[in-house]
Amino acid sequence: NAGVMQNPRHLVRRRGQEARLRCSPVKGHSHVYWYRQLPEEGLKFMVYLQKENIIDESGMPKERFSAEFPKEGPSILRIQQVVRGDSAAYFCASSPRDRGSGNTIYFGEGSWLTVV
C-alpha cells in the first residue's frame, strides 16, 4: 500500500448510532474514493471526491450516507442511524490525479464496521 491511512480499523456500533470513518490519502493525492465490500462480495463504488468537492456519488445510498473531503484534514464517510445491513468493510483509495488515464488508485487497509 502507498500510505493511505484509514481509521478506525474496526468499529462496532449499535443500530441507530452514527459511524464515522476517516481516510487520509497518500500525501499529495487530491482524489479520494470510497468503496464498500460486503462479506464475501466484491467492491462496490460509493463516492469520488476531490478537495471540497463531490465529483461522483452515484454509488452512495440516497439516505443516511454522506461523504466529505475538506480542504484541511481527512476525508470522512458518515453513516447515520446504522442498520445491520451496513456491516461491511469500507475501503478508501486515493490517486494523485483524475482516476482515468490509467492512473492507479492506492487503497487503505479498510475500516470494518459491525452493527450489532
Added chain:
Amino acid sequence: GNSVTQMEGPVTLSEEAFLTINCTYTATGYPSLFWYVQYPGEGLQLLLKATKADDKGSNKGFEATYRKETTSFHLEKGSVQVSDSAVYFCALSEPRGGQNFVFGPGTRLSVLP
C-alpha cells in the same frame, strides 16, 4: 455501462500448480486494466496493470496481457505458492473523466501445501 467479469471461485490449487484466472471486460472506450490482490484482513494492493492493447503487466511471477480483440485480461502464474492464497480482483478504468474504477467480483484462490 462498463463492467468486468471474472471466473467464479473459489479456485483451489496445489503448490507449484499453474494458475489462470479469467477476466473479461466491457467498456465504451479504451480502458486501462488492473489486477488487485487482497490478502485476508487487508486492503487491496495493486498487483499489475496494462494501459493499452497488447501490453503485458507482470509482477511477483504473475502476468496478464491486455487483449483488445477478446476484451480479456487473464491473470496467470506458472507456479503458485501457499502465500498466493488471496482474493484477486480484475478492474478497469477509462480515460475520460466521470468514469469510476470498475471492479470484478473477485476470485478467491486457495493454494494447498
